[in-house]
Amino acid sequence: MTPSNEALANLLTEDRDFPPDPAFTEQANGTQELFAEADADRDAFWAKQARERITWSKDFDTVLDWSNAPFAQWFVGGELNAAYNCVDRHVEAGNGDRVAIHFVGEPGDTRDITYAELLTEVKKAANVLTSLGVNKGDRVAIYMPMLPETIVAMLACARIGAPHSVIFGGFSSDAIRSRVADADARVVITADGQNRRGKPAPLKAAVDEAVTGDSPVEHVLVVKRTGQDVAWDDQRDIWWDEALSKADAEHEAVPVDSEHPLFILYTSGTTGKPKGILHTTGGYLTQAAYTNSVVHDLHPESDVYWCTADVGWVTGHSYIVYGPMANGATQVMYEGTPDTPDQGRWWDIVQKYKVSILYTAPTAIRTYMKWGKEIPEKYDLTSLRLLGSVGEPINPEAWVWYREVIGGGKTPVVDTWWQTETGAIMISALPGVTTLKPGSAQAAIPGISVKVVDDAGQPVQKGQGGYLIIDQPWPSMLRGIWGDDERYKETYWSRWPDIYFAGDGAKLDDDGNIWVLGRVDDVMNVSGHRLSTTEIESSLVSHPKVAEAAVVGATDETTGQAVCAFVILRGDAQQEDGEDLVTELRNHVAKQISPIAKPRQVMIVAELPKTRSGKIMRRLLRDVAEHREVGDVTTLADSSVMDLIQQGMDDDK
Numbered sequence: 001m002t003p004s005n006e007a008l009a010n011l012l013t014e015d016r017d018f019p020p021d022p023a024f025t026e027q028a029n030g031t032q033e034l035f036a037e038a039d040a041d042r043d044a045f046w047a048k049q050a051r052e053r054i055t056w057s058k059d060f061d062t063v064l065d066w067s068n069a070p071f072a073q074w075f076v077g078g079e080l081n082a083a084y085n086c087v088d089r090h091v092e093a094g095n096g097d098r099v100a101i102h103f104v105g106e107p108g109d110t111r112d113i114t115y116a117e118l119l120t121e122v123k124k125a126a127n128v129l130t131s132l133g134v135n136k137g138d139r140v141a142i143y144m145p146m147l148p149e150t151i152v153a154m155l156a157c158a159r160i161g162a163p164h165s166v167i168f169g170g171f172s173s174d175a176i177r178s179r180v181a182d183a184d185a186r187v188v189i190t191a192d193g194q195n196r197r198g199k200p201a202p203l204k205a206a207v208d209e210a211v212t213g214d215s216p217v218e219h220v221l222v223v224k225r226t227g228q229d230v231a232w233d234d235q236r237d238i239w240w241d242e243a244l245s246k247a248d249a250e251h252e253a254v255p256v257d258s259e260h261p262l263f264i265l266y267t268s269g270t271t272g273k274p275k276g277i278l279h280t281t282g283g284y285l286t287q288a289a290y291t292n293s294v295v296h297d298l299h300p301e302s303d304v305y306w307c308t309a310d311v312g313w314v315t316g317h318s319y320i321v322y323g324p325m326a327n328g329a330t331q332v333m334y335e336g337t338p339d340t341p342d343q344g345r346w347w348d349i350v351q352k353y354k355v356s357i358l359y360t361a362p363t364a365i366r367t368y369m370k371w372g373k374e375i376p377e378k379y380d381l382t383s384l385r386l387l388g389s390v391g392e393p394i395n396p397e398a399w400v401w402y403r404e405v406i407g408g409g410k411t412p413v414v415d416t417w418w419q420t421e422t423g424a425i426m427i428s429a430l431p432g433v434t435t436l437k438p439g440s441a442q443a444a445i446p447g448i449s450v451k452v453v454d455d456a457g458q459p460v461q462k463g464q465g466g467y468l469i470i471d472q473p474w475p476s477m478l479r480g481i482w483g484d485d486e487r488y489k490e491t492y493w494s495r496w497p498d499i500y501f502a503g504d505g506a507k508l509d510d511d512g513n514i515w516v517l518g519r520v521d522d523v524m525n526v527s528g529h530r531l532s533t534t535e536i537e538s539s540l541v542s543h544p545k546v547a548e549a550a551v552v553g554a555t556d557e558t559t560g561q562a563v564c565a566f567v568i569l570r571g572d573a574q575q576e577d578g579e580d581l582v583t584e585l586r587n588h589v590a591k592q593i594s595p596i597a598k599p600r601q602v603m604i605v606a607e608l609p610k611t612r613s614g615k616i617m618r619r620l621l622r623d624v625a626e627h628r629e630v631g632d633v634t635t636l637a638d639s640s641v642m643d644l645i646q647q648g649m650d651d652d653k
């Protein structure tokens, strides 16, 4: 469904803007010239990024081969090793003493790991994997919490040319089993458990269950984190520490072809089994390093960088592991939840390590809004100089709160749009260059070409809405769906010839800025008027008493669909009388957008159902709103949330 222009006319009439601070521009990695350079010759631009940012053991001869579209080959003929680029070369350049990871465990334990120390660990782990029979091209599954060993494991795989498949630590044994089978992984790396909300939680148990019976897995390497009791199979299971302590500390990184698979990462499709998104080495690493430099404005010698994502999500792959490490960053890695032991945990970490760049998701920002600004205000956050957002549209109100309360009213906030499939950031402001507009992802970064098109695939005019597409190949693009070329073509390339369809709706404003409206299936049709869930959610969040909102369209006999809103209140509003507040919120939306958008129902809830990557699962809320049995909840970060919401609904009846 294309969001109609009639509905879009009322949309997102955000008029605040924030021009760059000259002092920031002065030192920024991103420049206006990059746009001109990329426009003049896209291939030459990417070739320059690849040669300047990445060390190749053999130079490439062709920048892009698109003759077998949509299967791209980038930097053809080149050879490199991703782990060498992320670790060895920093040590060789004399930066071995630089801290790579400031690790903060949830119980309060900390560890600083330098690049030189990391190198030794990665080399040993590579030797261990080789001794277990893992060869170049073999797949390794990684089911780990947020630990430095998770990064070591990924880099050790890259070092021997074995593509990794990282599976979220929150997924069930069924999810592990199907992913391991799909990738035919012979080794799984896991941990005994993880610390969550002040308690050790089991992890290995899910792997044990997933590899029983008919399974390709021969060995399970187990990192000891919590020390809890675990079941043990002497033939199959190996303690990570014991194996590494015996391993040789010397290892030569294996050069691989630029197009050698680096990893597979499963992401859910609209239906059916998850898709194993395939990324290869040269193009992916180039764009991850480039975007981390120009969008996050990373200055590796002086910044302390913190991306709060889980490594099991693509954001963790590109912006904890490959991008920042290729650039030689010093970064924070935190094991646990933001409210353990208290709601100030993140800000305590920012203050302690003087974090200067923070990259997180709108859901986290809105959670902090809910908890109240008094919490971050207790900490010294003046070290922060750049804030980033990813994962969902960020409501203008949340954007402004982020900049004011966390960024002290001075930091640029970059809203970055991209996907597991795109591998790296595609749309974002360039800090120091772009005039920022809260709520808009703004424009394609230099080297990338995106458009908003109508049903016929034609670009829409300014002020209109349509589908977000990518019309030129890019270095970090997915190379396919593991084992399913047809599904790759069908899912992403079948709608219009040679055009990648991202699945998101978007609007162009009068200045040409892109407003991502969410997945196209998040569009509602109320009495023939098309409304975007994002628009109504943003309106609700702009109300001073609302911290977070999720809106769904529920079937309605008279209007086709009706707007149902689920709302979390900010800390100080939680005591208020429900009924008056609901009326107030419904009227607020009617006034801000139009009476058509006025929610039929507003439900005040304590939590919203979210995936581990922080995306609201509107499908489940639609089930609730339509009084259906709630569907599959296995990908929820916390599956008890749905019980709570349902109880609230029953109480309301």
Ligand code: 6R9
Pocket (backbone or CB within 6 Å): 267, 314, 315, 389, 390, 391, 392, 393, 394, 415, 416, 417, 418, 419, 420, 421, 441, 502, 503, 504, 516, 517, 518, 519, 613
């Ligand atoms: C990196 C990541 C991709 C989908 C994407 C879109 C949504 C991500 C966004 C955004 C609006 C942003 N999305 N960033 N929507 N503004 N800045 O999130 O990858 O988990 O594959 O999700 O997330 O709907 O299509 P992934």
